[in-house]
Amino acid sequence: MNTKRHIVDLPVYQPGKPVDDVKRELGLSEVIKLASNENPYGSSxxxxxxxxxxxxxxxxxxxxxxxxxxxxxxxxxxxxxxxxxxxxxxxxxxxxxxxxxxxxxxxxxxxxxxxxxxxxxxxxxxxxxxxxxxxxxxxxxxxxxxxxxxxxxxxxxxxxxxxxxxxxxxxxxxxxxxxxxxxxxxxxxxxxxxxxxxxxxxxxxxxxxxxxxxxxxxxxxxxxxxxxxxxxxxxxxxxxxxxxxxxxxxxxxxxxxxxxxxxxxxxQAFVDSCRENNLLQRDYLQGEFDRLGLAYFPTQANFILVDVGMPSREAFDRLLRRGFITRAGWSKYPNRLRVSIGTAEDNIKFVAALEEVLKEATVRK
Ligand SMILES: Cc1ncc(COP(=O)(O)O)c(C=O)c1O
Incomplete structure (x- = not known):
């Protein structure tokens, strides 16, 4: 096969892991995807x-x-x-x-x-x-x-x-x-x-x-x-x-x-309500990151790049085992995880799981 030489080393896009794959692979009944900046409130x-x-x-x-x-x-x-x-x-x-x-x-x-x-x-x-x-x-x-x-x-x-x-x-x-x-x-x-x-x-x-x-x-x-x-x-x-x-x-x-x-x-009423919810949940998550002493770039979007104080791939795996799909592996910021802002319920559960992961890491040190 004579693929064009300048594209052979291109990485194939890796999307956020699908929920059903994670459920099957890890035997979990509930999985929350905070990986692809999707709308957690569905559509109009x-x-x-x-x-x-x-x-x-x-x-x-x-x-x-x-x-x-x-x-x-x-x-x-x-x-x-x-x-x-x-x-x-x-x-x-x-x-x-x-x-x-x-x-x-x-x-x-x-x-x-x-x-x-x-x-x-x-x-x-x-x-x-x-x-x-x-x-x-x-x-x-x-x-x-x-x-x-x-x-x-x-x-x-x-x-x-x-x-x-x-x-x-x-x-x-x-x-x-x-x-x-x-x-x-x-x-x-x-x-x-x-x-x-x-x-x-x-x-x-x-x-x-x-x-x-x-x-x-x-x-x-x-x-x-x-x-x-x-x-x-x-x-x-x-x-x-x-x-x-x-x-x-x-x-x-x-x-x-x-x-x-x-x-x-x-x-546009649907758009407005999603926007309001995202702003509220953004403030909640950023407040929780402050409480946990985690650095992040204050966000204007529906995701946050947060420093979890350990290699983000490790935090990703530990969160995945608890049923949370996030996004890791930014070479410029190896300790930062990208987390999409979820619903109030998802975010509360996510913060609890993240606290467990952070505690595990402290015990290991
Ligand atoms: C900054 C940015 N631009 C464009 C896109 C692509 O969006 P679409 O789903 O419309 O292809 C994305 C998707 O995540 C994005 O993050």
């Missing part, structure tokens, strides 16, 4: 009803351009329909951006710890990856700007950043965009934007007219609770959207996904 009843209704049309191809969903979303955001593009999750928008804009030898800039798919897709396109170290869990925009050369095509900014949960502020973003050459795309991944309560978080939609090289990424996988349906989108200048459309598969988003997303959008 309107979205579920729309899925059931749309199932009836399963024999018909979807509308490739997602016209109805585009119109609803454009109205909701206050943008023009030609500023939107849909993907099989925001993941696919990242893939299409790389496919449209990166050529072998081009440079692309990202933080040294951020969402893995920017790097992955850049490697597939044989682009040169320039990683800029996070400073205290935050993306260092001046350093990212300093890394721009005449070969740079895309700068990826994740805000809130996965896995650290930190944001870039409006002031940081605007001064970055003011100095960034217009030939370089700035992809601002806002998959977790709905969870933010920091008043300094930029309203990126408002910036789009001023910066035609800005792309915002959004998803229905997180606060809307539709991760299984794989639907996400990009918002940008129509020229950028056109360039992405050139590489889009004809029917890349499913009928049920489009229908569910449209219904979910109409249920």
């Amino acid at each position: 009843p309107l979205a579920k009803q729309a899925i059931l209704t749309e199932i009836e049309n399963s024999n018909i191809y979807p509308d490739g351009a997602s016209v109805e969903l585009t119109a609803a979303t454009a109205g909701h955001l206050g943008v023009r329909p030609e500023q939107l593009i849909w993907g099989n999750g925001a993941d696919e928008i990242i893939l299409m951006l790389a496919r449209s804009f990166l050529e072998p030898g081009d440079e692309t800039i990202m933080a040294d710890l951020t969402f893995s798919q920017y790097r992955h897709n850049a490697v597939v396109e044989n682009a040169a990856i320039v990683e800029v170290p996070l400073a205290d869990g935050k993306q260092d925009l001046p350093a990212m700007l300093a890394a721009v050369t005449d070969r740079t095509k895309i700068v990826w900014i994740c805000s809130p950043n996965n896995p650290t949960g930190t944001i870039v502020t409006e002031r940081e973003l605007v001064s970055f965009l003011d100095a960034l050459p217009k030939s370089v795309l700035c992809v601002l991944d806002e998959a977790y934007c709905h969870f933010v309560d920091d008043p300094d978080y930029p309203d990126s939609i408002r910036l789009l007219d001023r910066y035609p090289n800005l792309v915002s990424l959004r998803t229905f996988s997180k606060i809307y609770g539709l991760a299984a349906l794989r639907i996400g989108y990009g918002i940008a200048h129509p020229d950028v959207i056109h360039a992405i459309n050139l590489v889009r598969e004809p029917f890349n988003t499913a009928r049920v996904s489009q229908a569910a997303a449209k219904a979910a959008l109409s249920d």
Whole structure:
């Protein structure tokens, strides 16, 4: 087999462990997954009803351009329909951006710890990856700007950043965009934007007219609770959207996904309640980490990267045996575990299990 040489060493994406696998492997009756930043409150009843209704049309191809969903979303955001593009999750928008804009030898800039798919897709396109170290869990925009050369095509900014949960502020973003050459795309991944309560978080939609090289990424996988349906989108200048459309598969988003997303959008009461619950539970978990003396990056998302004072893989295994799936193995922060914020009940149980794990580790010392 003659696989392209530059992709042979790419790691295959390792998703959070599925609940049923863990139950079977460890003989547990209850397993709580706090690993993939999913919505623990499910999804809107309107979205579920729309899925059931749309199932009836399963024999018909979807509308490739997602016209109805585009119109609803454009109205909701206050943008023009030609500023939107849909993907099989925001993941696919990242893939299409790389496919449209990166050529072998081009440079692309990202933080040294951020969402893995920017790097992955850049490697597939044989682009040169320039990683800029996070400073205290935050993306260092001046350093990212300093890394721009005449070969740079895309700068990826994740805000809130996965896995650290930190944001870039409006002031940081605007001064970055003011100095960034217009030939370089700035992809601002806002998959977790709905969870933010920091008043300094930029309203990126408002910036789009001023910066035609800005792309915002959004998803229905997180606060809307539709991760299984794989639907996400990009918002940008129509020229950028056109360039992405050139590489889009004809029917890349499913009928049920489009229908569910449209219904979910109409249920902002569900979004508001998830957001409120997440903020309450975030404060609870961060308060418990303070009580336990564990360091963490204060989060603006639905997950927290917490220092558990031991190799995170060890804490992961010990928690797994107690029925909690988390995320470990960040080489930059070997003692940090990423924990998705669950429901009140899940979080109380998680903190109890974590305390046991910490006590075990102290006894061993
Ligand atoms: C920062 C970030 N961007 C994009 C995605 C992909 O989202 P989607 O499920 O829409 O593909 C994720 C998923 O975890 C993410 O964390």
